[in-house]
Amino acid sequence: MSVSYIEQIAGEIQPLNRKAVEAAARHLDQLTKPPGSLGRLEEVAKQLAGITGEIAPELGKKAVVVMAGDHGVCEEGVSAFPAEVTPQMVLNFLNGGAAVNVLSRHTGADVVCVDIGVNSDLEHPLLYSRKVRKGTRNMAKEAAMTPEETVQAIRTGVELVKELAGSGYTMFATGEMGIGNTTASSALLAVLTGTDIGVSVGRGTGIDDAKLLHKQAVIERAIAVNKPDADNPLDVLAKVGGLEIAGLTGVILGAALYRCPIVIDGFISSAAALVASRIAPLSASYMIASHLSQEQGHARLLEAVGLSPMLRMDMRLGEGTGAVLAFPLIEAAVKIMKEMATFASAGVSSADNH
Ligand SMILES: Cc1cc2ncn([C@H]3O[C@H](COP(=O)(O)O)[C@@H](O)[C@H]3O)c2cc1C
């Protein structure tokens, strides 16, 4: 059943609505400004038209889906922080005290916190309990996940988007929590794009030079032990990925399937975006890259997906913090479509094209 489910989802994702993109472009050129002068806002407006089929879509509720999972590879000492921080931060999200909570309140987004693989028994009325297993296996020794676990995690993400879209959410952002997950993300980048370990591996939560060299060696070992097939994104995800990354891959594929914009956060979220784009290339047209993380390798990762970030904030936190900051800019693009006067309606002379 498992792999065919992914093939089915990938096959159902449709390209953007070309006619709506063209109609949006024509409308933008009638507005009281030199053509193209609103830059990326115009690009976003056209993309939203292509996603929704409407030139000025009603953007309703928005959610940042924060997928949380633990990493067996933490026993190799690849993070500056202990693995216990993952469940502790999940409780912080649920109590509203994390950076993503503050920034989501600021931008009017809801935080949907999902336990997809935390190595702890968590219960909370606001928690989406979707645990596939308690953390991944240590990728330096064996595959992080089985193919079945990988597909289950992806499916969890797809179904969550369906559920949320059914209760009025129209725009999504990716977020994550999982100590050790920059190791998995760097491994995905290295294998899927052939990027050198020296470029794909960064300092995550802030490791020193010695630990960085060790982290590189651990990733090299994980690749040597597992021999992931670079042409098979599910194989790579299972062997050197993570449960929350697989869950986000599902969220991204789900957003594309249900024709909703999906705002991509930093390094880890972009690793999920890369996997999604390899599973279903059309999913990339539903993605909006929010910001360029300070994590080394993020620029390379975005380039591999074909995305260009909206913001440069020198952030390197994850959780969805950069993605929720981009929500107001996306909403601003729709307001331009809805509220700006045209040359004709405002009596402004258009360009002298002689
Ligand atoms: C308190 C705290 C809050 C966080 N929120 C996100 N991350 C970020 O850091 C982790 C990845 O870095 P590494 O691979 O080096 O462990 C992820 O959990 C990511 O979401 C956090 C990390 C910490 C310590």
Ligand SMILES: O=C(O)c1cccnc1
């Ligand atoms: O960009 C990110 O998502 C990131 C970078 C470092 C640590 N945690 C997350």
